[in-house]
Structure formats: structure tokens, C-alpha cells
Amino acid sequence: MVAVGTLYGRGDARRYETNPATRETDWVKWLILTAALTFFLLFLLMPLIAVFTEALRKGWLTYLTAITDPDALASVRLTLLVAAISVPVNLVFGVAAAWAIAKFEFRGKRFLTTLIDLPFSVSPVIAGLIFVLLFGAHGWFGAWLFAHDIKIIFAVPGIVLATVFVTFPFVARELIPLMEAQGREEEEAAVVLGASGFQTFWRVTLPNIKWGLLYGVILCNARAMGEFGAVSVVSGHIRGQTNTMPLHVEILYNEYNFAAAFAVASLLALLALVTLGLKTFIEWKVERGLRDTI
Amino acid sequence: MGVATFFNPTRQTRVLPGFGLALGYTLVYLSLVVLIPLSAVFLESATLSGSEFWAIVSSPRVVATYKLSFGASLLAAAINAVFGLMLAWALVRYSFPGKKLIDALVDLPFALPTAVAGIALTALYAGNGWIGSLLAPLGIKVAFTPLGVLVALVFIGVPFVVRTVQPILEDLETELEEAAASLGANRLQTFSKVLLPTLLPALLTGFALAFARAVGEYGSVIFIAGNIPMVSEITPLIIITKLEQYDYAGATAVAVVMLVFSFLMLLAINLLQAWSAKRTGRNR
Numbered sequence: 001m002v003a004v005g006t007l008y009g010r011g012d013a014r015r016y017e018t019n020p021a022t023r024e025t026d027w028v029k030w031l032i033l034t035a036a037l038t039f040f041l042l043f044l045l046m047p048l049i050a051v052f053t054e055a056l057r058k059g060w061l062t063y064l065t066a067i068t069d070p071d072a073l074a075s076v077r078l079t080l081l082v083a084a085i086s087v088p089v090n091l092v093f094g095v096a097a098a099w100a101i102a103k104f105e106f107r108g109k110r111f112l113t114t115l116i117d118l119p120f121s122v123s124p125v126i127a128g129l130i131f132v133l134l135f136g137a138h139g140w141f142g143a144w145l146f147a148h149d150i151k152i153i154f155a156v157p158g159i160v161l162a163t164v165f166v167t168f169p170f171v172a173r174e175l176i177p178l179m180e181a182q183g184r185e186e187e188e189a190a191v192v193l194g195a196s197g198f199q200t201f202w203r204v205t206l207p208n209i210k211w212g213l214l215y216g217v218i219l220c221n222a223r224a225m226g227e228f229g230a231v232s233v234v235s236g237h238i239r240g241q242t243n244t245m246p247l248h249v250e251i252l253y254n255e256y257n258f259a260a261a262f263a264v265a266s267l268l269a270l271l272a273l274v275t276l277g278l279k280t281f282i283e284w285k286v287e288r289g290l291r292d293t294i
Numbered sequence: 295m296g297v298a299t300f301f302n303p304t305r306q307t308r309v310l311p312g313f314g315l316a317l318g319y320t321l322v323y324l325s326l327v328v329l330i331p332l333s334a335v336f337l338e339s340a341t342l343s344g345s346e347f348w349a350i351v352s353s354p355r356v357v358a359t360y361k362l363s364f365g366a367s368l369l370a371a372a373i374n375a376v377f378g379l380m381l382a383w384a385l386v387r388y389s390f391p392g393k394k395l396i397d398a399l400v401d402l403p404f405a406l407p408t409a410v411a412g413i414a415l416t417a418l419y420a421g422n423g424w425i426g427s428l429l430a431p432l433g434i435k436v437a438f439t440p441l442g443v444l445v446a447l448v449f450i451g452v453p454f455v456v457r458t459v460q461p462i463l464e465d466l467e468t469e470l471e472e473a474a475a476s477l478g479a480n481r482l483q484t485f486s487k488v489l490l491p492t493l494l495p496a497l498l499t500g501f502a503l504a505f506a507r508a509v510g511e512y513g514s515v516i517f518i519a520g521n522i523p524m525v526s527e528i529t530p531l532i533i534i535t536k537l538e539q540y541d542y543a544g545a546t547a548v549a550v551v552m553l554v555f556s557f558l559m560l561l562a563i564n565l566l567q568a569w570s571a572k573r574t575g576r577n578r
Contacts, residue, residue: 021474033390048402104313
């Protein structure tokens, strides 16, 4: 939708500031700006800066020692492994769910969409608890797993399961509205012209959804690498074995090893900044793409 | 009869392939990862008798955690509604340096692992921290008190209100305000009588989302809370405490209370979003 008769683009605030009907008196404007920016500073910017200053408080040497410590490196490896499993698994699910929900009409569609969002409304602690109830030593399958010498809780499989649960909706919820908005005419044309299902998806659907897909994957990955509550319940906190990076941060912090805790935390904060950077880039790409098609 | 035939009464009009496979996979995966594990909580709690269940979920220490978790979450969501609206307003309506950066950083609480946020906020608000040391002479202690819980919950709730209100504000036609102004309304009247009613559903949706998230939040809170029983202990923490004491039944009972609350919030949020879509003519 393009507003007719306006000089300025969508993201440009000047179209409000130059219009007497949509403009506040200067002191109101400054009051709102000051309040909003102070809030931003106190609650968002300062915590971010604090991570890096605390990490470097004792100098670069301490910082490097902390992040090259064998236990720290083991936690990095485990975090990467967990993300490398849970993100692709939820990616495949997200594409399948979006294909079914966005391209077809069926009963209970809205309800299914709500069910997919369910893990977002469950406390991370409960996400961990459910897997302890199922696979823990006293859980439903506990005795069977013990008899077969399979460890899920307090081991890597439990961490992966809990992470898959909390990151479950990310890709699906990006793709469903996007693919619904795009409709099915292009795919139908491809099929009528003789393309196979796979060709249709690969050549028609995928190019249309690639940015949305990437967006979902990036957010899914950030959560997978950063999840704390759910993983904390199932991990058992065994140093060098079942500690992901966020759990390693907690252990170091509780040992009053603040510089090391913040050093590992700063790596996660960098991941967050890269995530936000990529996210902004994709939003810019999509907006530019939209403008080109108008 | 396959999955496809049951779910799709208008089968013959379909051209695209893969419906049965995609939906079948979705349902199986959803059941295995989410529905069956979640039902474990309810089935496990069914091993408790009604009075046992009630004794656990109404014990004084657990009730104290509800008061803190729900009270602090409501207050945090309210703070976010006020400042989130102002932040969204500033981002849409005003030009100022660094706006793009600030816009991008609003999503920080989604991207920053909660444990990192937790230790960073603790460092800031502790007695010797940048902000804590300014508040200490005034006699205000934040870290390791219920106030610390509030600070952490405000942090994680920031993006919800901003990101639900911002797109509605961007799509708002200026004609509405021009009409109000030409009919003699002053700016405050235009805001309270024209803009606020339009923004209200989105604002409430953001509030509800922030509230729901805050109640279940764990990572960012436990570092700054101090976790003193009856004072600064949140409900998710008491589930963990009970689990660590191998009190599965107790942990599950409290989890059921939280889950029922989450489902009710989910329902409320869906209704609010439907209302918001109707009010503004937008689809989600």
C-alpha cells in the first residue's frame, strides 16, 4: 500500500514532523523522546555494554585465558552441536508445516497453528521438566532406558530434546504467514506445466521464501544456542560434558569467577549482535524487494 | 482413509502435491516433540489425589512465589506498555540520530541469552554497579530483592509491546488525525479519542505477551533475584528446587498450575489479536 501525496517514504518520520496535524508541540516531543531513550539506555544498552566491560575488566589476558579454558571450549563445542541438530530438525518441520497450512485448506487449521506456537507459552523450566518426567531415572521410560544403558537426562540427548522443544515454532511461525500471503497460484502453474512436486518446491517456492526461511533459522539458532532454563533442568551440569555455554556462564558466575563468566557471556552477546545484524539486513532486503515490485 | 482424506473435504480441487506427507509429518512431529511430552505433566499430576495436589499448590512457600511471579510480571508488563508505547511512538514519529540502531537493538532481549542478561543486569544493579551505586545512597536496593525480579522482567518484556504497536502505528493513515485536527481537537484529544482506541488492542496484545513471557521467565531472573524463600523466589524456581529434591509430584503439581495459566493466556492473546485485526483491518 502506497500513501498517495506524501513526499516521504514509509520509514521516514519527517512526513509526520512536517504535518501540523500529526505533530506534537516541541516540549511534548522532547518529553516522549527523553523518556523513551532513557528507558532504552537503562534496560537495553547498558546491560549490553556491561557484558563487555565486565568481561575485559581484568584485561585481555584474563579474557583470552577464560575463553580458551578446556571446559569453556567444551561448552562451545556442545552448544554448536546442539544447535547443529535442533535447527535443521525444526527447519524441516517448519517447511512441512507451512506447506500443509499455507497451501491447503483443511479443518482445524487455526487450531493446528495455535498448537505449533504452544512451546512459546510454556515456561522453559517446564520444557525441561517434561523430559525429566519421561526419561529421568524415575520417569516413565527410566527403568527401560536404564536396562538398555541409554542415558538421555543428564546427557546430551536430553539437552537436544529440550532445545528442540523450545525452538520448535521459530521457522514455522515465520513461514506460515509468509507462504499464506504468497498464495498458491505460482506453484499451481508450475505443476500444471508438468513440474514435479520437488521441482515446484525447489524452483518456485524456495526462491520466494528464502529470506523468511533464513530469518526463522537465525532466530531459531540464537535461541538454540542461548537457551538456559530448559537445558539447565536436563543437563546435570557436568563440567566439560553436559555444560552448554549459558550453563558454563552460570557455573563460573556462581563460583565468583566473574571475569571468566562475563568472558564466555561476551561470546554469547556477540552472537546476539550478529543475529540482530543479520535480522536487520534481511528486513532491509525484504523491504527493498517489496519496493522494487511495487 | 488417509490423513489427507479426513482433513481435506475438498480433495478433488487440489492441484499441489504433498499435502498428506506434509500434514502427516507435521502432526507426528508435533505429537512426539510437544503434545505427548506436555501431556506427561498432566498424567503425572493425576497420580496425586485432589487434596494432595491442593496441599502442594497452596502451601505458603508456593503461594508466595505466585504472588511475586504474577505481581512482578503484571507490573513489568504495565511498565513495558507505557514505555514501549513511547519507544514505538518515537521510532515511528520522530527522526533522531541513531534511530536505526536503536530500532534493531529493541529485539536484544529476544537474541541475548537469558543467563547473559541475568548476570549483566545483576552487575549493573548490584550495590557496586553503575546503576546500583547511584540508587544505594537513596536507600534503594535492587539486586537480590523483589525489585531485582521486576528489573529482569521489564528487560525481557521490552520487544513485545514495541513490536506489536509499531506496525499498527506505521500503517495508521494520517487522514484520521488531520480530520480530528480540522474539527478542532487538540493534540491530546486526538491522541486519547482517536489514536489510543485504535492502538489499544495492539497495546493490550503486547501487554499480554510480555506478561505471559514474564511469568515463565527463569534465566534472567535467578541471578538478580537472590532467591530467598518467601521473599524473592519465583514460581519456575520452585519447580527446579522440588526437582532437585526428587519431589517429582510436587514439581509437576506446580507445573500444572503454570501450564493452565499459560493456556488461558494463549487463549486471551488469540482473542486480543482477533480483536486487533478487526479494529485495524489488518490480518495479524
